[in-house]
Amino acid sequence: MTRYLISKFFYMLLSLFILISATFFLMKAIPGNPFMSEKATSPEIQARLMEQYGLDKPVYVQYFKYLGDIASGDFGISMKKLNQSVTDIIGQTFTVSLKLGFVAIIVSIIVGLLLGMLAALYHRRLIDNVAMVLAIMGIAVPSFVLASLIQFFFAQQLGWFNVMGFDGPMDYVLPVAALSASPIAFIARLTRSSMLEVLHADYIKTAKAKGLKSITIMFKHVVRNAILPVVTYVGPMTANIITGSVVIERIFGIGGIGKVFVDSITTRDYTMIMGVTIFYGILLMVARFITDIAYGFIDPRIKLTGGKEG
Amino acid sequence: MSVKDNAVNLDKLQVKPEDFQKVGADEKQSEVIQRESLSAWRDAWERLRKNKLAMTSLSVLVLIVLASIVGPMLSPYDDRTNDLLSTNLPPSAEHWFGTDDLGRDMFVRTWMGARISLIIGLAAAMIDLMIGVIYGGIMGYFGGRVDEIMNKFSEILYSIPYLLVTILLLVVLEPSITTIIIALCVTGWINMSWIVRGEMLQLKNREFVLASRSMGAGAGRLLFRHLLPNAVGPIIVTLTLTVPSAIFSEAFLSFLGLGVQAPQASLGSMIESALTGWMYYPWRMLFPAGLISLIMLAFNLFGDGLRDALDPKLKK
Amino acid sequence: MVSSNNLIEVEGLKKYFNVGKNRVLKAVDNLNFYIREGETLGMVGESGCGKSTAGRTILRLYEPTAGSVRFNGTDIYKLSPSKMKAMRRDMQMIFQDPYASLNPRFTVSDIIGEALDIHNMAGSRAERKKRIEELLDLVGLNPDHATRYPHEFSGGQRQRIGIARALAVNPKFIICDEPISALDVSIQAQVVNLLKELQERLGLTYLFIAHDLSMVKHISDRVAVMYMGRMVELAESAELYANPIHPYTKMLLSAIPLPDPEVEANKKRIIMPGDQAGPIHDASGSKTGAYNLENATLIEVSKGHFVAEPYA
Numbered sequence: 001m002t003r004y005l006i007s008k009f010f011y012m013l014l015s016l017f018i019l020i021s022a023t024f025f026l027m028k029a030i031p032g033n034p035f036m037s038e039k040a041t042s043p044e045i046q047a048r049l050m051e052q053y054g055l056d057k058p059v060y061v062q063y064f065k066y067l068g069d070i071a072s073g074d075f076g077i078s079m080k081k082l083n084q085s086v087t088d089i090i091g092q093t094f095t096v097s098l099k100l101g102f103v104a105i106i107v108s109i110i111v112g113l114l115l116g117m118l119a120a121l122y123h124r125r126l127i128d129n130v131a132m133v134l135a136i137m138g139i140a141v142p143s144f145v146l147a148s149l150i151q152f153f154f155a156q157q158l159g160w161f162n163v164m165g166f167d168g169p170m171d172y173v174l175p176v177a178a179l180s181a182s183p184i185a186f187i188a189r190l191t192r193s194s195m196l197e198v199l200h201a202d203y204i205k206t207a208k209a210k211g212l213k214s215i216t217i218m219f220k221h222v223v224r225n226a227i228l229p230v231v232t233y234v235g236p237m238t239a240n241i242i243t244g245s246v247v248i249e250r251i252f253g254i255g256g257i258g259k260v261f262v263d264s265i266t267t268r269d270y271t272m273i274m275g276v277t278i279f280y281g282i283l284l285m286v287a288r289f290i291t292d293i294a295y296g297f298i299d300p301r302i303k304l305t306g307g308k309e310g
Numbered sequence: 311m312s313v314k315d316n317a318v319n320l321d322k323l324q325v326k327p328e329d330f331q332k333v334g335a336d337e338k339q340s341e342v343i344q345r346e347s348l349s350a351w352r353d354a355w356e357r358l359r360k361n362k363l364a365m366t367s368l369s370v371l372v373l374i375v376l377a378s379i380v381g382p383m384l385s386p387y388d389d390r391t392n393d394l395l396s397t398n399l400p401p402s403a404e405h406w407f408g409t410d411d412l413g414r415d416m417f418v419r420t421w422m423g424a425r426i427s428l429i430i431g432l433a434a435a436m437i438d439l440m441i442g443v444i445y446g447g448i449m450g451y452f453g454g455r456v457d458e459i460m461n462k463f464s465e466i467l468y469s470i471p472y473l474l475v476t477i478l479l480l481v482v483l484e485p486s487i488t489t490i491i492i493a494l495c496v497t498g499w500i501n502m503s504w505i506v507r508g509e510m511l512q513l514k515n516r517e518f519v520l521a522s523r524s525m526g527a528g529a530g531r532l533l534f535r536h537l538l539p540n541a542v543g544p545i546i547v548t549l550t551l552t553v554p555s556a557i558f559s560e561a562f563l564s565f566l567g568l569g570v571q572a573p574q575a576s577l578g579s580m581i582e583s584a585l586t587g588w589m590y591y592p593w594r595m596l597f598p599a600g601l602i603s604l605i606m607l608a609f610n611l612f613g614d615g616l617r618d619a620l621d622p623k624l625k626k
Numbered sequence: 627m628v629s630s631n632n633l634i635e636v637e638g639l640k641k642y643f644n645v646g647k648n649r650v651l652k653a654v655d656n657l658n659f660y661i662r663e664g665e666t667l668g669m670v671g672e673s674g675c676g677k678s679t680a681g682r683t684i685l686r687l688y689e690p691t692a693g694s695v696r697f698n699g700t701d702i703y704k705l706s707p708s709k710m711k712a713m714r715r716d717m718q719m720i721f722q723d724p725y726a727s728l729n730p731r732f733t734v735s736d737i738i739g740e741a742l743d744i745h746n747m748a749g750s751r752a753e754r755k756k757r758i759e760e761l762l763d764l765v766g767l768n769p770d771h772a773t774r775y776p777h778e779f780s781g782g783q784r785q786r787i788g789i790a791r792a793l794a795v796n797p798k799f800i801i802c803d804e805p806i807s808a809l810d811v812s813i814q815a816q817v818v819n820l821l822k823e824l825q826e827r828l829g830l831t832y833l834f835i836a837h838d839l840s841m842v843k844h845i846s847d848r849v850a851v852m853y854m855g856r857m858v859e860l861a862e863s864a865e866l867y868a869n870p871i872h873p874y875t876k877m878l879l880s881a882i883p884l885p886d887p888e889v890e891a892n893k894k895r896i897i898m899p900g901d902q903a904g905p906i907h908d909a910s911g912s913k914t915g916a917y918n919l920e921n922a923t924l925i926e927v928s929k930g931h932f933v934a935e936p937y938a
Contacts, residue, residue, distance in 0.1 A: 015469040022470075026478045140607035142558055144565065144581065145599040148588060156589050243473055247565050251585065265481060266567045273481060277474050284471040351731075353777075517727035521788070524685055524719050525741045525795065526711040539731050 008292040012285050019281045024066055027270050028059060075275035078264075086275035089260060094279075096166065097249070097256030101241050104176045108183035108237065113230065115184065116191025120226075123196060131188060138185025144247040147178035151251060164253030175252045179244045183237045187230055195226040231294045238287035242280060354543075357619040364615020367608040374605060378428060381421030389414060389422045390573055398591045408593040410584070419575060420597045426576040427557050427602065430487060434494040434556040435549055441495070442502025443545065449503065450510020451533065457507070464500045472497035476559070480568040487570060490563065494556050505548050509541035543620035550613035554606040561602060577602040628847060632696075633799055633831045634661040634684070639693035641676075641683045653679040655855035657693070658924070661799075666825065666832040668846030668863070670839055670878065676855040677835045678722075681801045684833070685719055686710065697799070715745055718792040722804040724784035728776040734787055735772040738762070741794040761790040765820060782813035789820065793828070801833045806841065818845055839878060843867055848930075851875045860924065861931040871933045 057065075069076065075086035119131040151174060155163040161174050198204060199222060208214075246258035257276065264272035358364055382389065385406070393413030401408040407416035445464070449457045479493040513519060519536055527536075561578025563569040570576040575583075577598040584594035641654040653676045661667045669677050682688050684695050686702055694701045702713055721727035728737055738758050741747070748754035759769040765786040776784055785805060792800055802821065806814040822845060824830060836842045842849060842863075849866045851859040851874060859872040870876045924932040 011466065011469060015466055018466065019470050019474070022475065023478055026482045029482050136607065136610065140554065140610045141603045142561060142599075142606070144561075144585075145603055148585070148595060148599065152589055152592070239471060239473070243562060247562070250565070262566055265477070268481070273478075277478060281471055281474055284474075285469065288469065517721040517723055518729040520682070520687055521719070521721060521727055521791065522729075522740060524687055524714060524717075525791075526714040526744050527740070531744070536729055540729070 004296050005293060008289060008296075012289045016281060016285055020067070020070060020278055021063075023274050023277050024063060027274055028062075030270070070278065075278070076271040078269055078272045086271055089272070090257060090275060090279055093255060093257040093260050096254060097245055097258060100166075100172070100175055100179070100249075100254065100256060101245055103172055104179040104183075104241050104245075105237065107176055108180040108187060108241075109230075111180070112184040112187025113191050113227070115188040117195060117223075117226070119188065119192040120195035120199060128192075131192070135185040135188045138181040139189075141181075143178055143182055143244045144251065146181050147175070147248050147251045150174055150177060166252070166254040166256075171252075175248050175254060178248050178251075179241055182244070183233075183240055186233060186237070186240075190229045190233060191226060194229045195222060198222050198225045232291055234294065235284075235288040235291040239284055242283065354619045358615060361615040361618065364612050364619070367611040367615070370604065370608045371612065374424065374601070374608070375428065378421050378424040382418045382425075385415060385418050387415035387418050389418045389575070398594070400591075401593055407597050408591070410580075410594050411591075416593060416597060419580065420577070420601060423575045423577045423580050423598055424601055424605070426487065426570055426574060427560060427578065427605070430491055430494070430560050430570075430576065431553040431557040433491045434498060435552040437491070437495045438498040438502050438552055439545070439549055441499035443506050445499065446503035446506030447510060447533070447538075450507040450514065451529075451537070453511065453514070457511075461507075464503060467497055468500050470497070473559070473562075476563070477566060477568060480563065485563070485568045485571055487574070490560060490568075490570065494559055498552065498556070502545070502548055502552070505544050506541060509544055510537060513537050513540055547613055547617045547620065550609060550616055554609040557602065558606060577605075628665045629663040631663045631698075632660040633663040633665075633698060634833070635694075635696040636660070636684065637694050637696070639680070639683065639695065640691040641679055641688055642691045652855050654683055654690075657857055659850060659857065659860060661831055661833060663798075663831055664825075664829060665848065666834055666846045668842040668849040669833060669835045669852060670837060670842050670849060671852035672837060672878075675852045677852050678803055680852070681719065681803045681833065681835050685717055685801055687719075711744075715795040716797050717799045717801070718795065718797040719801045719803060720785070720788050720792050720805045723808055724781045724788065725776075725808075727788050728784055730776055733773055733775055734758075734762075737776070737787060738772075738791045738794050741791060745795060747795065757794070761793055764793065764824070765790045780813075781809050782816060785809060785813075785817055786820065789817075789824070793824070797830070799831045799833070801835065803835050804837070805834075807836065807838065814841065821845065839867075851878065856934065857924065858934040859932065865928075865931055869931070871927060871931070 073087060075090070078084050078086055078089060115131050115135075119128040122128050151163060154174060155161045162171055165171055166175075204222065242258075245256060246261055248254070249256045249258035250262060257279075260272070261276045261280075263269070264276060387405070391414065393409070396405075396409050396413040397411055399405055399409045401416075405415050405417065407420055409416055410419060445460065449460045475496055476493040479496065480489060483489040483493070514537070519532060522532060522536055557577075560569055560576055561581065564576065564578035564582040567582075569579045569582065572579075580598040581595060581602070584591070584598070588595040636657050636659050639654055639657040640652070643651040643653060645651050655676075657680060659667070669680070671677050679688070683690050686695075690703060694703060696702070697713065697716060700713075702710065702717075705713055732740075735755075735758055738761055739748075739754055742754055742757060748757055755772075758772055762769050762771060767783065767786055767790070771779070771783075776787070779787065788805075805821070806817050809817060818841060821832070825832060832845075834842060834845055846863050848860065848862050850857050851866075851872065853874045859866065859870070859875045861869075866875065867879065870879055924934055927933050
């Protein structure tokens with residue numbers, strides 16, 4: 001088991017390293033220098049800026065300096081907002097996104113599990129069918145479409161919520177709803193199918209035959225086994241919510257890191273792009289690593305053999 | 311008369327084994343099969359046909375594809391001409407879907423956008439398919455060390471968040487339809503390769519494959535007549551579900567300004583440009599958004615139905 | 627009719643698999659035996675004793691770790707790919723699972739005809755069709771079954787198709803790998819009788835692998851008992867069942883239920899000494915506890931009756 005975790009951790013670091021290097025070299029591959037498009041920068045000023053950013057040195061020197069900087073948490077200065085460091089900007093805006101994302105995750109898990117369990121318990125009845133229809137729509141309909149629709153109906157038409165902004169708890173409702181639609185759908189489907197499998201399994205029939213009360217059976221056996229597959233969804237879910245937040249923040253005018261990301265790409269602020277990309281990368285890889293850890297505890301094969309299949 | 315009178319006295323009855331003639335059951339007759347013959351494919355197709363949801367989705371998709379080809383031709387307008395006197399008009403008899411902020415006809419734009427979104431989705435899925443089948447096929451067929459090494463490689467590649475890579479690539483390459491398709495494919499093939507690999511590994515050890523080997527079948531015959539045809543099911547299902555994922559990714563890229571560039575438009579980029587202040591001109595957003603949702607919904611439902619139809623577990 | 631000519635000679639056959647670090651599964655460990663032409667050699671043992679692996683290795687579906695298999699004097703492991711392909715016409719196999727052994731996407735005609743195609747044995751389409759119909763007839767199936775698909779048949783019928791397929795190339799030797807284990811009891815008898823019939827008609831030699839001892843006795847001339855990859859006893863059928871010597875053989879026989887309630891009630895089950903560890907060895911080659919077969923050779927205890935040391 002420890003061997004498994006160590007190897008997964010190692011792979012995480014390796015992937016991170018590859019991502020960082022890829023980001024670096026891709027940015028370097030862009031022809032010209034980042035200051036060329038600025039109006040009124042004379043060649044001398046450009047040269048001075050290049051020197052300041054260390055862009056006049058050979059590539060491999062820049063590369064190692066870059067790696068060193070990142071290791072110490074220094075992502076450089078934003079190229080468009082020349083007085084702010086990338087780390088500062090990320091730091092300021094991330095808290096906003098974190099709050100939104102966190103709430104979305106919690107809501108997704110709770111609602112998803114409940115919906116899935118209800119659908120399984122009332123298999124083939126109205127609740128099941130309704131839940132599955134909602135789930136299909138949640139998976140297929142893009143989050144930005146949903147976000148726009150609910151913004152239109154509930155904010156503009158009905159006036160129940162502010163159209164934009166992120167000040168009070170009420171402002172959480174619409175964005176969270178839009179963000180969590182898809183994860184809820186996935187979790188509900190996963191939970192439902194694994195619960196159905198478990199409910200019809202022979203060992204449940206044995207438990208009933210032994211005379212255990214339904215509730216005991218539910219909690220000791222059914223729920224524990226049914227939740228398993230959902231744990232594996234944590235990684236993809238985080239990715240889902242991160243990508244969703246990029247758009248949702250824009251639609252609802254929330255000043256989070258998603259907006260920063262979009263802006264940096266549109267303005268081609270390369271240090272910013274690199275910084276946010278790596279930051280997102282770290283988040284996603286950590287999320288996947290957490291999934292791996294959870295998997296390690298749950299899947300007995302990994303517990304016993306250390307994860308190496310024959 | 312009493313029973314006793316009729317009873318046969320067995321002692322008096324001299325029955326010898328030679329007196330009996332074996333009638334037997336006519337084996338050949340009992341082996342006759344009444345039903346019409348159905349290949350495994352026809353079986354699956356019948357199952358699919360019964361799935362109304364899947365068949366409806368299929369029809370919807372076919373209609374959408376047809377509309378995207380034919381639609382723009384039905385209108386007198388084209389998708390490029392700006393008409394600054396007719397900007398942001400709501401749907402009318404003149405402009406069936408209204409106009410956008412440059413006065414372009416929305417009906418034509420929407421169906422052109424659908425065309426491009428579909429092309430990107432299908433192209434990306436096809437390329438994923440080709441690379442995935444070859445890579446996964448090699449891994450699965452040879453197994454052993456080859457499989458180990460190739461799998462390590464794709465595992466590492468997979469753990470890098472692919473959306474980020476796609477974004478970076480497009481920042482470097484500057485987005486166009488071709489580069490978008492390429493960027494989407496960079497890590498998309500991995501999923502398909504794993505499906506193919508899984509099928510190959512499973513099928514390799516099945517007894518009918520061993521039987522063919524024991525008859526002297528060569529690698530070519532094994533691959534093309536035994537392994538691949540039996541792996542096709544999951545491959546097709548994965549393909550059907552890759553397309554909407556690619557379409558969605560392209561739409562997402564549009565939100566970062568990395569999607570299809572003006573004056574061309576995909577459904578995603580149209581939604582993006584309509585986003586600001588869309589509530590004043592809802593048709594600019596609703597038509598492309600509705601269409602993209604419909605496309606994704608239909609692909610997903612059809613893919614699910616296809617999976618159910620091909621799943622041997624459901625076979626009676 | 628059993629001739630005195632040895633059709634198959636197996637010498638020192640070993641097949642080891644690597645499972646994880648430093649662990650070796652000795653599935654087949656030093657097999658030595660011969661099969662005479664026209665004979666049926668039965669091979670019995672519990673699941674996992676290596677009999678199926680032995681069968682497949684003998685057919686060269688797996689490459690051996692060591693040893694030789696001679697068919698009419700030729701060591702098949704030394705053959706080039708093209709010669710091996712020709713050899714495959716003489717040696718065939720019937721598989722255990724009637725559901726997995728036929729390609730679900732092939733028609734019966736394709737399945738049986740594949741062998742004909744690989745070895746170019748049928749000149750024209752008409753010839754091929756005729757040959758396939760002959761084969762179907764031989765195994766007791768209707769000729770218009772040729773255009774149908776495997777899933778339309780019952781287990782017993784599929785097994786017959788598998789037999790027809792094996793016969794297509796006119797083999798001399800057929801390995802029957804548990805051909806009846808997956809069938810209903812009433813069908814088992816049919817298939818076994820068919821096999822016996824075919825043996826007489828076509829002069830076939832069989833290696834009959836099974837774990838059902840009563841059925842094996844019925845069809846085999848001699849029987850070999852396998853335990854953990856090695857052979858522990860070998861004798862003529864009747865002799866083995868009448869005078870089992872090795873404790874494992876006795877254990878197997880004692881487990882057969884007899885249709886006599888009084889005998890059953892008074893039967894004593896025999897357990898193998900130290901029977902926990904399986905045939906998996908660590909790198910140093912030692913197994914924990916169990917009956918150590920490492921250097922056990924077969925000793926002829928009475929005419930034609932061989933037993934592995936130290937129980938000889």
